[in-house]
Amino acid sequence: MADELLTAEHLVKRFDDNTVLDDVSLSVKKGEVIVVVGPSGCGKSTLLRCLNALEPIQGGKITLDGEAVVYGSKNLAAIRQKIGMVFQSYDLFPHLSVLDNILLAPVKAQKRKKDEAAAEAMKLLERVGLADKAKSFPRQLSGGQKQRVAIVRALCMHPVMMLFDEVTAALDPEMVREVLDVMLNLAKQGMTMIIVTHEMQFAKAIADRVVFLENGEIIEDTDPNTFFEHPQTERAKQFLNIFSFERSKKDEKN
Amino acid sequence: MNWDFIWKYLPMYGEAALLTVKIGLAGIGIAIPVGFFCAVIQYFKVALLRRIVSVYIEISRNTPLLIQLFFIYYALPKIGIPTNPSVCGVAGLAFLGGSYMAEAFRSGLEAVETVQMESALSLGLKRGQALLYVILPQAVSVSVPAFVANIIFLLKETSVFSAVSLMDLMFTAKDLIGQYYKTTESLFMLVVFYMIILLPVSILGSVLERRVRRAGFGS
Numbered sequence A: 001m002a003d004e005l006l007t008a009e010h011l012v013k014r015f016d017d018n019t020v021l022d023d024v025s026l027s028v029k030k031g032e033v034i035v036v037v038g039p040s041g042c043g044k045s046t047l048l049r050c051l052n053a054l055e056p057i058q059g060g061k062i063t064l065d066g067e068a069v070v071y072g073s074k075n076l077a078a079i080r081q082k083i084g085m086v087f088q089s090y091d092l093f094p095h096l097s098v099l100d101n102i103l104l105a106p107v108k109a110q111k112r113k114k115d116e117a118a119a120e121a122m123k124l125l126e127r128v129g130l131a132d133k134a135k136s137f138p139r140q141l142s143g144g145q146k147q148r149v150a151i152v153r154a155l156c157m158h159p160v161m162m163l164f165d166e167v168t169a170a171l172d173p174e175m176v177r178e179v180l181d182v183m184l185n186l187a188k189q190g191m192t193m194i195i196v197t198h199e200m201q202f203a204k205a206i207a208d209r210v211v212f213l214e215n216g217e218i219i220e221d222t223d224p225n226t227f228f229e230h231p232q233t234e235r236a237k238q239f240l241n242i243f244s245f246e247r248s249k250k251d252e253k254n
Numbered sequence B: 001m002n003w004d005f006i007w008k009y010l011p012m013y014g015e016a017a018l019l020t021v022k023i024g025l026a027g028i029g030i031a032i033p034v035g036f037f038c039a040v041i042q043y044f045k046v047a048l049l050r051r052i053v054s055v056y057i058e059i060s061r062n063t064p065l066l067i068q069l070f071f072i073y074y075a076l077p078k079i080g081i082p083t084n085p086s087v088c089g090v091a092g093l094a095f096l097g098g099s100y101m102a103e104a105f106r107s108g109l110e111a112v113e114t115v116q117m118e119s120a121l122s123l124g125l126k127r128g129q130a131l132l133y134v135i136l137p138q139a140v141s142v143s144v145p146a147f148v149a150n151i152i153f154l155l156k157e158t159s160v161f162s163a164v165s166l167m168d169l170m171f172t173a174k175d176l177i178g179q180y181y182k183t184t185e186s187l188f189m190l191v192v193f194y195m196i197i198l199l200p201v202s203i204l205g206s207v208l209e210r211r212v213r214r215a216g217f218g219s
C-alpha cells in the first residue's frame, strides 16, 4: 500500500437531506490515471470537490501522501498546493494577465522568486503552445486556450496529482482536442490524475482505471477495457448505451 | 436678497462648512473600514460574528440618523460614557455609514463567481490571500457606484447634526434665521455651501465610476 498517493475511505457527503456521496471509497496510486464517469448529477463534481476539501464531508476520511485532508484545518492551504484542480467553467482570474494568473500562487503561496517562477511558467506555456499569450488577458483567449492556461497554472505549483472536472464540457468541439492532448501528454509524463469526463473515446485512451459512479455510489471500478467492452452491471451497460446510441444516430446522418 | 448680509456671514458659513466636512469625512473614514469588516464577515460566513453583524446592519439601516444621534448624545452619558457634539456626530455617521458601506461591499464580493474563490483556494492560497488578490480586485467595479452613492448620502445626512448642537451648516442657518429673520439669505447660503461640498464629490464619483466600468480587463 506504500505507493497509494490518495485514499478516500467511506466518504459520505450530504447537502441537507440529500445524500450525494454514499460510502464512496477510492484509492489512487502514484502515476495512475483514474477516469470517473456517470450520469449527470451522480456526484462526480462533488467527489472531486471533497477530495481537496472544497466541501466538508459528513463521514469518512481522506488522506493525501500520508496527510489527512480535513475541511477547515490549518494546513489545508499547504495540502491543496499539492493537488492541482481544473474546473469546467473557465476559472482564470479575469483581472490578471495569463502570466500573472500562473504566477499568483507560486509567488504568494509558495513564496517563490518571481523570476524563477516566470521562467518556469514560460516553459510550461510553450509546451502547451501558448507562449505568445503570456501578456494576454483571459477574455482575449478562446475557451480551449483558457483551459490550457488553467492547466499550466495548476502545474506551476508542482502538484503531486491533478483533478480535472469536465474541463472540455463547455468547449466548442474543435477546441476539445487541444485540451485533451495536453492531458494525454501529462499522463505520458506520469502525472497522477483523477479525470471526470463525458468524452468516452478519451477516457478509453487515457484511463488506467475507470470508476463508474451512480447515485453517489461506485458501481464499477475496473480497467477501461473491461468497463467499455464488458461492463459488469446492467446500469453501466445502460449508461454506455446512451453514447453508442448517439454515435449510431450520427452515422446514419453521414 | 441682502448681499451685505450674505457677505458679512460668509466666513461664518465657511467655518461651519469646514466643520461639516471634517465631521463628515471622519465619520465616513470610520464607516468604510467598519463596512469592509462587516462585509468580509458576511462573505466568509464567520459563525456568531455574522449574527452580530446582521443585527447591527438591521438596526443601523432601519433607524433614522437623528434618532441614532439622540441616542449617542443623550443616552450614552446616562450609562457613564461621556460625549461631546463632535464625537457624537462622527460616531453617529460612522454607525449609520458602516451598514450602508457593508451592503455596498457585500454586493461587490457576492457578484464575483464562487468558482473564483474556489480556484484560488485550490491553488493553495489562504482565504485572506484569495480575498485580497482575486476577489477584491473584481468586486471593486461592482461596489463603486453604491460606494459613491453612500458617500453622497452620508454627507447629506450631516444636515441633522445641528440637533446635537454641532455648529454645522444647518445650525448656522437656523441660528441666523432665528436672530435676524433673514430666511432667504440664510437658506440660500445653506444650499450654496452644501452644493460646494457635494458637487465635487458627485463629479469625482462619476469619473471614478466610468473608470472602473471601462476597466474591462485587457481591453
Ligand SMILES: Nc1ncnc2c1ncn2[C@@H]1O[C@H](COP(=O)(O)OP(=O)(O)OP(=O)(O)O)[C@@H](O)[C@H]1O
Pocket (backbone or CB within 6 Å): A015, A018, A020, A038, A039, A040, A041, A042, A043, A044, A045, A046, A047
Ligand atoms: N452546493 C450544493 N448544494 C446543494 N446540492 C448540491 C450542491 N452541489 C451539488 N448538489 C447536488 O449534488 C448532486 C450531485 O451534484 P454533482 O455536481 O456532484 O453532480 P455531477 O455528477 O458532477 O453532475 P454533472 O455531470 O451534471 O456535472 C446533485 O443532485 C446536485 O443537485
Ligand SMILES: [Mg+2]
Pocket (backbone or CB within 6 Å): A044, A045, A046, A165, A166
Ligand atoms: Mg459536475
